[in-house]
Amino acid sequence: MTAAPVSYDFRSPGRLSRERVRALQVASETFARQLSTVLSTTLRAVVYARVVAVRQVTYDEYLRGLPNPSLLAVLEFRDLPGAGVFQLPMGVVMGVIDRLLGGAGGREQPSRGLSDIETGLIRNVVARAARELTYAFEAIGPVYAEVTGLESNTQFLQLAPPADPMVATEVELRIGDQVATATLCLALATLKPVLAAVDQRAAAAADGPRDAAARVVEFRLREVEVDVRVAFREVTLTSSEVLSLSVGDVVPLHHPVAEPLVVAVDGTRVAAARPGNHGKRIACQVVTP
Template sequence: MSEILSQEEIDALLQALNTGEVSVKEIEQENKEKKVKKYDFKSPKKLANDQLRTLNMIHENFSRILNTFLSGYLRTKVQIDVLSVEEVSYYEFSNSISNPAMLAIINFQPLPGQIVFEISNQLSFCIIDRILGGMGNYNGEIRAFTEIEVTLLNKMVRQMIKYFIDPWENVIELSPTLDKIETNSQFAQIVSHNETIALVTLRARIGDAEGLINICIPHIVLEPILPKLSTKYWFSTISKKTTDEEKKVLEKRVKRANLKIACIVGEASITVEDFLNLQEGDVITLNKTIRDEVEIMVEDKIKYLGKPGTIKNKLSVKVTKVIEKDDDEYDE
């Protein structure tokens, strides 16, 4: 932003122009001078600001999904927000990790290499306490994680990393898997110290506990998709999603749901003796006629009415009416 001159400075500049102390050409020449930007060749920047903004948007979506998952998983109020997305060296990240620590090494397939998912000790012990039925309290004690605690965190992280898939779908179809959990940063050396990384920091509040979640993504992992990490590509990809495509995705997800459907042709009351003596060809009189509609049950609720029949020598039911929620006749 250009500097705003005061009225006194404006008057002094006009006076200098009138007296010839300052010429218009000198002012124009100063404006044409190229601005020099400092550049550190020891730690060259490999990620553009536009790419960092895209990573920010991706992880904002991830944090919202994580909010919903952890709120149900831990049965308490959870609030997670993106605090920052910056480019640093792996040495700066690893040097800031305290021991012991909760470090999940994740394979970011199909991208090459691995990422580090770090949850601060305060949050980790709070999560463990909640899983074991506690209130999520942490007294600040610095101690190593037990094998049982690591197993509990392992199970939870396996659930959490599944939620990377949807936020990244506009860039790449991910299949992340948990490689291992380390509690010592020295054994979590996934790249060299000088390697550039994108460090995504999330601020999380679980109940009364507050801490940070760091996601370390090395440059070698992002390198194959760097052209796609731009806001222009991001929004153009989103705009290409037509209504038909969204319907196909929704239809595909609905098809995965398993529902039990049954058709109640009719009911009849017979004695146990008659039931035991039933033979092939016997006829049981039901409480419905061939003109009556039959009830179609979805799970344990009547959702449709229909007419029985056959299609290509197979028994079938034609839906003739959808039972609405406000239909008192069929409410249980």
């Protein structure tokens, strides 16, 4: 995730929890390392790749942020819904093709559509990169991607409705003197079954501390001291009767002898009890809860 603040779009609310973001960040960093290895071994040159950002965007926002033309490798996933796209800037693509054909792959490269020969060369490279998604997502869930088509014009790439949520990963590539940003865009619907395992692990991890805290609270509550009162029926006296009371007066309680006393806590009845004694002390015996 980027550290810079971003505006909140109520039309596209965030659906990525902290656990999901962390899992996607780790998977993206693994993919970047594998992409670096694939390009380094293919081009026989040192290639650096690092993740710049992992964020949720709409499909329309993602397309509007892409340079045109670009190499757009359409991805489909076995046993998963939706689709994805792996994008490479055309300057990097031309530099890769130049190196594959024995050239130096300099910084200045043409920006145009690919010929049939060029398409065949770069298709093998992006197909190898797509297969690395399986290893990158191995810790989260099974992901098997394959390249089903290549496009160069972003206007022809219609993988999802414009408002559909996507997860876009930006990867900075350094190949010799060339520095550019590649992107991996996956539909949130595609990742949803995979991220369900992340949610389950997060819930399981949270249950342990939560249950322990609940047990501590319950134990503490059971140790709290409360005032318990055992009382007869209440009686009603007038103010003049109260003012006329003196030592030795008898106040009738109107409490039947056979009726149990009321055991109350903070004014709430909790049980009924009969009066008696326990050794030399006055006590009561609970007869009903």
